[in-house]
Amino acid sequence: MTAAHHQLDARHLLCPLPVIRTQDFVQTLQAGDILVVLCTDPGAINDIPAWSRINGHQVLETSEHDGEIRITIKVCSPDTGNPAE
């Protein structure tokens, strides 16, 4: 199964709204899907990975360029913490 790629634009939202939008979006995705979140609040660089860790999702990459933060998350199955392959 190929993973679906999604993007969430959370730019100009203040924390914790980027986390809330990420959480709500991930709920609609399947294990194994890839989500790229774009944001501008510097707090998101800590908060979204923290949220991902406690909810068992995997952060593949974070980067920051010109004040724009990109966080790539691999959605994992909520119970096992494993991405479905």
Place this chain on the structure above:
Amino acid sequence: MHETMSNEPRKAIALISGGLDSMLAARLVMDQGVHVEGINFFTGFCVEGHTHAIRKKDRKKQKRNNALWVAEQLGIKLHIVDVIEEYKQVLLNPVHGYGQHMNPCLDCKGFMVRKAYEWIQANGFDFIITGEVMGQRPMSQRRDTMPVVARESGAGDLLLRPLCAQHLPATLPEREGWVQREKLLDFHGRSRKPQMALAKQYGFSDYAQPAGGCCFLTDANYSAKLVDLWKARGERDYTFDDIILLKIGRHLRPSPGFKMIIAREEGESRFLAGYRYRYTSLDPQSHAGPLVLLDGNPAADDLQLAARITARYSQGRDAETVDIQVTDPQGTSRTLTVSPIPASEVLPEWHV
């Protein structure tokens, strides 16, 4: 009510504010073998990450969301719920009124527990945990008001307060043996010592210790700015942008028709710049200085005055003239050359 297989643990949702009390309450119940997840409500007034992120002097401090941090320390999931819109009714029309400032704590607690109650019904959880301590807060955590929260939220005896359970009638989780009442605590009063001792015992350090409460509504200055906003607009209402901007900058109201939001340092200037599409903004050109937003409907005279005040807060405060760029929300700019207003003419009552 959710039926649980006999060997499956009971499930509880813990209201996690990011402070120590709710962290301890959740942990006490986890220790009894209950499956606990956290829930955190974002009202817009929460003392959270973004305000730390804005101010430059705070930049070195780790920017973290305390509720997420608590959940990670406890090793539990956290559900963050955006209640910005719904919360308006709580703040604008609290049945039980306000505390010392604009904090409607009793209604607020009832609201949050009600949301948690709805959540457990939708998600098959068994009960609700809060970190309330009897006698700790003057409004929502008194012997006579704690039952009000349980009753008005609809949660009734599914609401467990592990830190002071021994002072309260046994709840369903205690009567059913989902948790052992003897292992719950009897904290009361305003002292924080028992909580700190318990935190030490659990090895929790570096937890957040908000001074007044969990939100800006317990802050005198913030509340004054909120009331000023309602007065100036002639109606009690607010948008999310309004309540965020009340957290930032110096606020001056030189006339009833408009208010100036003046950045106090670079980080705030940068943050306020993100609102230029909504507000008229003033930006010193000939000298370094703060970005200023104007809230309200400034007339031409007002703009002149606002420019002179802006000049006062710029590096050109002692110069003959300062050039101030004035930009309307549509992006049209013009430059006003003004003399900075003397300090003595900045009236104390302008400060909101």
